Amino acid sequence: MPDNVVMEGTLAQAAAPATIRNDWTREQVADLFAMPFMDLLFKAQTLHRQYFDANEVQISTLLSIKTGGCPEDCGYCPQSASFDTGLKASKLMEVEKVLEEARAAKERGASRFCMGAAWRSPKDRDLDTVCAMIEGVKSLGMESCVTLGMLRPEQATKLKEAGLDYYNHNLDTSPEHYNNIITTRTYQERLDTLDNVRNAGINVCCGGILGLGEDREDRVGLIQTLASLPKHPESVPINLLVKVKGTSLDKAEEVDPIEFVRTIAVARITMPSSAVRLSAGREDMSDEMQALCFLAGANSIFYGERLLTTVNPAQERDMKLFDRLGLRPMQVEVRE
Ligand code: SAM
Ligand code: DTB
Ligand code: SF4
Numbered sequence: 001m002p003d004n005v006v007m008e009g010t011l012a013q014a015a016a017p018a019t020i021r022n023d024w025t026r027e028q029v030a031d032l033f034a035m036p037f038m039d040l041l042f043k044a045q046t047l048h049r050q051y052f053d054a055n056e057v058q059i060s061t062l063l064s065i066k067t068g069g070c071p072e073d074c075g076y077c078p079q080s081a082s083f084d085t086g087l088k089a090s091k092l093m094e095v096e097k098v099l100e101e102a103r104a105a106k107e108r109g110a111s112r113f114c115m116g117a118a119w120r121s122p123k124d125r126d127l128d129t130v131c132a133m134i135e136g137v138k139s140l141g142m143e144s145c146v147t148l149g150m151l152r153p154e155q156a157t158k159l160k161e162a163g164l165d166y167y168n169h170n171l172d173t174s175p176e177h178y179n180n181i182i183t184t185r186t187y188q189e190r191l192d193t194l195d196n197v198r199n200a201g202i203n204v205c206c207g208g209i210l211g212l213g214e215d216r217e218d219r220v221g222l223i224q225t226l227a228s229l230p231k232h233p234e235s236v237p238i239n240l241l242v243k244v245k246g247t248s249l250d251k252a253e254e255v256d257p258i259e260f261v262r263t264i265a266v267a268r269i270t271m272p273s274s275a276v277r278l279s280a281g282r283e284d285m286s287d288e289m290q291a292l293c294f295l296a297g298a299n300s301i302f303y304g305e306r307l308l309t310t311v312n313p314a315q316e317r318d319m320k321l322f323d324r325l326g327l328r329p330m331q332v333e334v335r336e
Helices: 026-033 037-051 095-107 124-139 153-161 187-199 216-227 257-270 287-295 315-325
Strands: 005-007 017-019 056-066 112-117 143-147 166-168 203-205 208-210 235-240 275-278 300-302
Touching: 026 216, 026 257, 037 257, 037 287, 056 095, 056 124, 056 275, 095 112, 095 124, 112 124, 112 166, 124 143, 124 153, 153 187, 166 235, 187 203, 203 235, 208 216, 208 257, 216 257, 235 257, 257 275, 257 287, 275 287, 287 315
Parallel strands: 056 112, 056 300, 112 143, 143 166, 166 203, 208 235, 235 275, 275 300
Antiparallel strands: 005 017
């Protein structure tokens, strides 16, 4: 089957192929969100199986290579200098230290190593150091991913030349809700960075966060924007806000877990060939909720006891969960 074709609908209708669509309307996405939960999950799981082995989950490990002191004012983020969260800011890590962490992550079973820096955008000198980290990670036989803030076209090209596989840059929420969360960088600037990453030939990792005080319409707006990009992001992280004391969202309203699962399912249905990552926030989820997210089409996680600055489930808990659900880590072939 050509990779732009997906079998749409229930198993009974599986003979009717449908093209991957980049023209989703708000109304169509809202209609998916409003489906009866059982029908929605069945549709998502059916589509999931057209593209993926439903028992495989891709595993990434995160490392904060430059922590805190960020000039941006993202209301959810413990690393913003706008908030006093008690986090100690640190300088860019040394390449060899980063590679030690990458080796350990590989030994624990991660296929991708993701490095995050609390920058508005990288300085050219720092970018050279990050390129050396990417080259080192690749030489370990792992996929590489970085998230460094806004990128200019020539910076994206440089990262591509170093062998970068994925660049993470999130839209976070709907265009309408965005300005309530971040004032120092516009939605359009985020879209421009995504364009620059795409044009450099790097895989795009782009998603959002639930729990930012948004409503259903904003969740619809986020997914519709992602699914209407000229090419779907290869990886779509759906984060549940990790509330950190001192940030402006530390008292935000809890997200209904069923609504979270619905969002995963709608991401799976609208972007069927993308990896959907059950991203930050798993520490606060029950095993049963995570199982529902996998059933709804999530097929990627962050593995390891730390995200960037906050906690992630203990490896032992994740290994037990994989075992109980019969899930296997996805094996990834890495080309240098
Ligand atoms: N500074 C870069 C940037 O914002 O593009 C890269 C690092 S930033 C921490 C990466 C992503 O982490 C953000 O875009 C946001 O979606 C997510 N994130 C940050 N804080 C979070 C939190 N408390 N809970 C959930 N996700 C969070
Ligand atoms: C993404 O969407 N989630 C990750 C990754 N991309 C870089 C980051 C989550 C950060 C959670 C808060 C923290 O640990 O600082
Ligand atoms: Fe800075 Fe990124 Fe945190 Fe925003 S999300 S404050 S840009 S580290």
